[in-house]
Amino acid sequence: MPLLTAFNRQCQTTPDTIAFIDGDRQLSYRQAGQLACRLGACLMHGQVPRPRVIIALERGIDAAIAILAALNAGACYIPLDLKNPPNRLNYIIADADAQTIIGKGRRPDWLEAPVPWLDIGHPPLAENAGPPAITADDAPAAILYTSGSTGMPKGVVLSHRAMRNFADWAAVTFKISTTDTIASLAPFHFDLSVFDLFSSLSVGATVNFVPSNLTLSPSRLTAWLAQHRISIFYTVPSLLSFIALKGNLPTPPLPHLKTVLFAGEVFPARQLQTLCGLLPATNFYNLYGPTETNVCCYWPVERERLQSGHPIPIGHPACGAILQIDGTTGELIVHSANNLSGYWQQGKLRPALTTDNGYRTGDKVSLNGQGEYCYHGRLDRMxxxxxxxxxxxxxxxxxxxxxxxxxxxxxxxxxxxxxxxxxxxxxxxxxxxxxxxxxxxxxxxxxxxxxxxxxxxxxxxxxxxxxxxxxxxxxxxxxx
Amino acid sequence: MKKKLRDFIFQELVFVTDPKRFGDDDDLLEAGLDSMGIMRLIMFIENEHGVTLPDTEIEPDNVRSLNALEHWILRHKKE
CATH class of the missing domain: 3.30.300.30 (ANL, C-terminal domain)
Known part of the structure; x- marks a missing residue:
């Protein structure tokens, strides 16, 4: 089943629910679905030989619609980090070998490759927007570029099956429903955004894009979270530490915020303890996993176990993963439906998994007395x-x-x-x-x-x- | 005060090849001071100067340059 099946169903069953809020602009599921179909139809013509679409847009409604359009057209999306210098962007664009780049305004001067540029502000008039393309479960849905150990960025290829497996697991585990509003702060080239977009849209929740200037001002960020009645927020520990230190939380503190998820780095127990103290009614979860496996391990934070100086565990297997520890090195090996299909390099898919489809994370782990996994750093130089x-x-x-x-x-x-x-x-x-x-x-x-x-x-x-x-x-x- | 701020910022938070040539009004945010850097800088200032910088005033205009930082700190030292 393609990744967007659940979203397209929501467009029928909850058409008037708000799908996206981006500052003053908002779209219902009906409007979002229509825009994605119309833009998707502009892509179909050139789709067959290179079913990959590069998204050169900042996080927000336009980028989300471009992503949905690419998927509806049967292509996979490749989000760029526009803050990257031009040489790195041009490398990724050449490496991706895509059919189209969706951006805003006219084609930028730094762009070297002769890839067609589609201005989302003025899309060409599409012929009839047909039904969403039928996509195989193992077809790529996204390629997320990350830093490469060979010295060049490399693309992590995620299939429809892999992304849906994670999106569904998260929607069920964190009990997301149509009444939830999710704050989306992670840029789309970060795997945290898979949750923000696809877990939310699959169950009819509302995605509200956090204005990017708020990260420099924690008290304005918490005021924003309160004002917009955010119920779920998935972000990185460093930002949450900043909130713990200077968030100026109102009383009662963020009554709508039922769940905070964090991943991407180790959350020092002392700062987490402070934050838990400030938000007594919020549930916290430590999610763990490299982009290649998305979340493979998670720990619902047990407040009474937090102790300054004692690292928190990464917890139990998530998303149906089977975890294995290499007896010699302590390396974590992940067997999961979330696992990447391979790395995209120079227009080709290169294998990345072991012969039995495991992914070697390069992370050293162990099991503690409670049977939880604990993280002990990298085995390589990452x-x-x-x-x-x-x-x-x-x-x-x-x-x-x-x-x-x-x-x-x-x-x-x-x-x-x-x-x-x-x-x-x-x-x-x-x-x-x-x-x-x-x-x-x-x-x-x-x-x-x-x-x-x-x-x-x-x-x-x-x-x-x-x-x-x-x-x-x-x-x-x-x-x- | 500015000397201590300079030393901390250029030793710990932002790398510039020649800190002496970085002007008191030059843009620290453009030079690479990010949200995590701002957080460490505020912790440093509060410890060093015994002031509390109000949460609601942490915003780009107060941390953009060495002069802006100094003004901000002095406003709270007087209180």
């Missing part, structure tokens, strides 16, 4: 920076492109609020200076990948086997 996944190799690739650089290494240093931040050690050619490197490197990387420190070294510290000594580098960068 970093988590304010909920963003960052592969040091991608930053190194950009730094190494500069002719003044002989070698470089990027490691994560600890940061009390962002979790980790990348820091770079660079060996320069004689006479070269860091100033020549820093600015161009920053222009080529999204802000969350910017190293928070750069140091110049005479040579890279090495282990006895000649490999870079990342441990020594980390100490050096933490203390510099």
């Amino acid at each position: 970093l988590k920076c304010s909920g963003h996944r960052v592969e040091p190799a991608e930053i190194e690739t950009v730094i190494l492109q500069h002719p003044e650089v002989l070698s470089c290494a990027v490691v994560g240093i600890t940061d009390s609020t962002s979790g980790q931040r990348p820091a770079a050690a660079i060996v320069l050619k004689p006479d070269a200076t860091l100033e020549q490197i820093v600015k161009p490197v920053k222009q080529q990387l999204p802000a969350y990948m910017h190293p928070c420190k750069f140091i110049a070294l005479g040579s890279m510290p090495c282990l006895a086997n000649g490999k870079t000594d990342y441990g020594a580098l980390q100490q050096l960068l933490e203390n510099s």
Whole structure:
């Protein structure tokens, strides 16, 4: 059954319920369904050879309609992070090999690839909008680009089956119904948005897009949550910590907010405890899983067990996943209907699963005395920076492109609020200076990948086997 | 006061190659100060200066530059 079947049914059964609110603009399910069909019909013509549509729109109603249109046309959607520098966007666009880019206004100057540009403000007049395309369960529904360990971004391909499995599980587990209003803050290239869009729309709930400037002002954000009677909010721990610290919660605190879900990074127990104290009537859930598996483990927060300095568990299997721990390394292996179909690279689907369809997460886990899974960090070099996944190799690739650089290494240093931040050690050619490197490197990387420190070294510290000594580098960068 | 703010911001929150050339009115948000950085900065200011910065005043215009930050802190120091 295609991912949008449940949404299209809601358009028939609850046509007058509000589907989307975006500032002053709102759409009922009927209106959203009609717009998505009409725009979808503009896409069908060129659909057959490359059933992929790039979404070059900021989070909001237009982007949501573009996504629904792509899916109705039988294509998968590829959301761009428009805050990425042009070189990274152009790489992803070329790699995706899509039929169309849906954006707003005229075609931007930075766009290199000759992909047709469709202005959502002025879509071409479509012929009759037919019924939604019949899509196979294993056809791709979305490709979410993430940082790649080979130094280039890579696309995680999620099938209709995988996304529906997660959306349905979440709708049932968190008891979402047509009376709920969900705050949508995660950008669409983040997997948190799969919940915001598809769990909500499948049961006839309302999606209200949080104005993006509110994240800099926690008290205005909480006032907004109160004013719009938000009942469910799925976001990252760092933002929730900011609310705990400076949210200026009204009394009674957010009476409509029944459920808060968080994922993407570790939530320190002390901050979570503060937040739980401020919101006594809200249920909290820790959701865990890389983009490749979406949520595979979850823990309904037990307030009485929160203890400062004791990491919270990631909990029990979710979405029908079967979890397995590698006996030698402690690595978590996930068998789930949510699992990715593979990685999209250079116009092709490349396998990513083990022979029995498991996904090796690269995360080290263990079981505690209560039979809950606990997370112990990465087995490889991947970093988590304010909920963003960052592969040091991608930053190194950009730094190494500069002719003044002989070698470089990027490691994560600890940061009390962002979790980790990348820091770079660079060996320069004689006479070269860091100033020549820093600015161009920053222009080529999204802000969350910017190293928070750069140091110049005479040579890279090495282990006895000649490999870079990342441990020594980390100490050096933490203390510099 | 500005020196301590400068040191904290450029050592901990925002990387610029030459902090000395970063003007007191230059835009910190453009230079990369994000919501998590603002949170750490507020915790630092409250500890360092013994002031409480009201939740309702945490907004871009009060944290945009070193001068804006100083004005904001001074307003609350007097109270």
